[in-house]
Amino acid sequence: MFFWVLFFLILCAFLWNYKEQLRITDITDKFIFITGCDTGFGNLAARTFDKKGFRVIAACLTESGSTALKAETSERLHTVLLDVTDPENVKRTAQWVKDHVGEKGLWGLINNAGVLGVLAPTDWLTVEDYREPIEVNLFGLISVTLNMLPLVKKAQGRVVNVSSIAGRISFGGGGYTVSKYALEGFNDSLRRDMKAFGVHVSCIEPGLFKTHLSDEMKTTEKKLTIWNHLSSDIKKQYGEGFIEKSLAKLKSAMACVNKDLSPVIESMDHAVTSLYPKTRYAVGKDAKTFWIPLSYMPAAFQDYLLFKQKVKLANPKAV
Numbered sequence: 001m002f003f004w005v006l007f008f009l010i011l012c013a014f015l016w017n018y019k020e021q022l023r024i025t026d027i028t029d030k031f032i033f034i035t036g037c038d039t040g041f042g043n044l045a046a047r048t049f050d051k052k053g054f055r056v057i058a059a060c061l062t063e064s065g066s067t068a069l070k071a072e073t074s075e076r077l078h079t080v081l082l083d084v085t086d087p088e089n090v091k092r093t094a095q096w097v098k099d100h101v102g103e104k105g106l107w108g109l110i111n112n113a114g115v116l117g118v119l120a121p122t123d124w125l126t127v128e129d130y131r132e133p134i135e136v137n138l139f140g141l142i143s144v145t146l147n148m149l150p151l152v153k154k155a156q157g158r159v160v161n162v163s164s165i166a167g168r169i170s171f172g173g174g175g176y177t178v179s180k181y182a183l184e185g186f187n188d189s190l191r192r193d194m195k196a197f198g199v200h201v202s203c204i205e206p207g208l209f210k211t212h213l214s215d216e217m218k219t220t221e222k223k224l225t226i227w228n229h230l231s232s233d234i235k236k237q238y239g240e241g242f243i244e245k246s247l248a249k250l251k252s253a254m255a256c257v258n259k260d261l262s263p264v265i266e267s268m269d270h271a272v273t274s275l276y277p278k279t280r281y282a283v284g285k286d287a288k289t290f291w292i293p294l295s296y297m298p299a300a301f302q303d304y305l306l307f308k309q310k311v312k313l314a315n316p317k318a319v
Contacts, residue, residue, distance in 0.1 A: 022275040028053045030155070031101045032272065035084060035144060036113030038065030040211035041162065041264050045110060048265050049272075050077045057097060059084075059113070084113050084140030094147035105154030108272045111141045112162045115176075116213045118222045121238075122173035124230060133175035138182050145190065156198035160271045161187045162264075163203050165282070165291035171306055191279065202271035207284030207291055209258045216254040220247055245311040258284045 024030075032049050036042035037058035043065075046058040050073045058073075059082035060066040066079040080096060083089050097106065117133035118125065145159065152159060167180030184203065191201035208214060227235075227243045267281035282292045294302055 020270075020274070020276070023273045024275060027273065029055070029104060030107035030157075031055045031057060031097075031104060032108035032110065033057045033059065033097060033106055033148060034108075034110040034112055035059045035082065035141075036061070037069055037079070038062055038212075040112075040213065041206075041209075041261060041268075042110075042112040043069060044261050045112065045265050045268050046077065047073055048269070049108075050074055052269075054108075055101075057100065059093065061113070082113075082144075084144055085135045087143060090140075090143045090147050094144075094151075097148065098151055101151060103154075105157065106148060106151035107155045107157040108160065109145065109148050109152050109158070110160045110162070110268055110272070111144060113137075113140060113144075114162065114213065116219065117175045118226060119172050119174045119176065119219060120223050120226050123234065124226050125173060129226075130175035130178060134179045134182075137176070137179035138186070141183060142186060145186075152199055153194075153197045157200075158272050158277065159190065159194070159199065159201045160268055161190075161201070161203050163187065163205050165205050165207050165284075165287045165295075168205060168295040169291055169302065171309075200271075200277045202277050202279060202281065204264065204267050204271070204281045204283060205287060205292070206264050207258060207282075207287030208253070208256070209261060209264065209284060211261065214254065214257055216251065219254075220250060223247065223250070242311055249309070249311060256286070258286065 032054045034042050034046050034049070034056065037046045038060045042058070046056050046069060050056045054076075056073070056077045058066075058069055058077060058079045060069060060079055061081070061083060063081065066081060070077065070079055078100070080093050081089075082093050114137045115133050118129045120129075141161065145161075149159075161183060163183050164176075164180045166177045167184040170177045170181070187201060187203045194201055224243065224247070264283050267283050271277045271281065282288050294305065
């Protein structure tokens with residue numbers, strides 16, 4: 001009996017691995033649109049898919065980002081300037097893409113553009129502190145998706161949404177986590193709605209990677225600026241030594257970031273080229289070994305473990 005159970009498990013593992021390896025063919029006639037290509041994941045993805053032979057349309061926020069990318073890629077790759085928070089800009093870009101791809105449609109839409117915003121305790125923040133990451137990471141992504149979706153449906157292609165482990169478990173205040181939680185909900189709704197059209201929708205959940213978003217100096221400056229503008233009552237509750245300890249914790253966390261961006265691009269590649277793309281891709285050692293497993297744990301355990309990582313308040317009852 002044990003032998004047959006073992007044989008069945010080995011067979012299942014073999015079939016699963018075989019299924020994972022099955023890929024599409026004839027990629028040279030397929031168009032991929034990627035947002036956020038100035039730096040980081042988007043930039044590396046654009047260069048990687050271009051080398052593979054795809055017809056890449058790379059959306060950059062800045063002219064300098066566009067120029068630099070074109071200098072490093074083939075003549076197949078085209079760039080467009082795109083601010084995902086500008087509805088008219090998104091509509092014009094979608095029309096340009098439609099004219100460019102023609103009857104082939106759009107095989108891949110990779111929603112990668114994103115900003116971090118401010119990371120700080122919730123009671124330090126205002127509504128405006130939440131607005132930018134939600135506008136970019138959520139509404140901008142939805143706007144691009146809705147405008148490009150007819151082209152993806154025409155090609156029976158793929159939508160790949162870059163979320164974060166922050167969309168699975170919240171470890172700090174700010175609009176970034178809120179935007180990523182909402183993105184996960186949009187991703188699941190879109191995936192189920194698109195099944196009937198033969199469109200696959202995947203979500204990539206990276207851990208902490210060394211990109212423009214995780215710039216330690218900028219993150220520190222933003223947090224320190226907010227601290228300096230807090231009321232004396234809030235500062236008293238947290239304690240004068242809180243900000244120094246908090247920034248030291250941030251520096252320690254930044255020292256453990258994943259420096260190799262290629263696993264994220266490999267996940268994008270699988271989502272775009274596999275015959276059986278995954279629903280979700282957890283990427284990074286921290287994501288796979290800590291954050292994603294923790295997201296399945298009871299809330300009380302999550303709270304205990306994450307609270308242990310926080311700097312203790314000096315006078316939390318001094319309200």
